[in-house]
Amino acid sequence: MWADYLEFWRDRYPDLLTAAREHLTISAVAILLGVLVAVPLGIYLSGNRKKWVHSVIFTIANLFQTIPSLALLALLIPLLGIGVKPAIFALFLYSLLPILRNTYAGFQSVDPSILESARGMGYSRTQQLLQIQLPLAFPYIMSGIRLTTVYVISWTTLAALIGAGGLGQLIVSGIGVNRTELIVSAAACAIVLALLADRLLGALEKHLSKRARTSKSEASLI
Template structure:
């Protein structure tokens, strides 16, 4: 079969099944987005808290727990959650949420610790309280780290979401598994290709947001110190 015939056959497949592909992509985006947003909502504040905490054992415990979640194989974690949460979207989102915690948490913590102590001392000397230093000095300077963790996590989660189909959560994994089951290469290719496109698109969009946010988020304390 020539390359032209292959692409013609695939175009015919897309014409007939594009609604199924779009529906699976929509489910995939929804599952991934909920997991990443929930992970960021927990990991960013927690990372900020740990960076300010003087109690070292709390940091060790939190990072150890997050590392444990990260090392559990995806299929094993999904299987462990079935008795607790059943099958479907809920356990898939929860599993992906657990996987999203460590990269965002680690990057947030590292970003806040990377702030030059002299900048914080200058802000303190200008009368900035603790929350003001966090919000107006440390957070803007740490934002590149936070956004980097968010971008990396989003790409990973979009990839891992293909496994959600194994517990009935839907998404692009449905196309891949169905294609394997009936030996239909068009389904397998569509599921894999759209997942790759979504990951690249999400990375590009978050990269654009990162540039915009970091350009606007000028640390007040640092700016005044320089001036």
């Protein structure tokens, strides 16, 4: 059995490498788009006092999470066709809620007395945002990005069902030709990618948390 797996790895290594690269590309683009939209939106909501705006935006973000993956992909085919575009857009929609929620929570966690003291010392709104709020909220934001990344890498396997490629394509092919080695190898690659991404982002989150604690100490002296 193990000899079969080793032989398979030698023969299909280039295919696995190509599929893993496609998988990472789709995941990374979707997460990047999610960060570019959800982080500024979370910052905006943290400073907005209109409760109905919060309710509408969080309801829409929650709604995307409730749509089954296959159903969302099917709904996007008439709009974006098949391939990478609808896959990235679907994963982008799924990435919004956790990043948005954590960004909002991070900014809400900042002690208002610190901001009041900063305003008293002449800090502008932009200075407060960049020098106080953002460093303190960064661990929350990174935690949301980290969670989202693991989920998105896992969900990207479904992109193969609409012709987007990635490791999911090898899994589907393995099911079609009844090759257990192909299914297990592709699934293992997806798991390893998710674990590596989680580990790397965890190290980055730890580093940024240390900087945030330093910023908090400095801010408390204002």
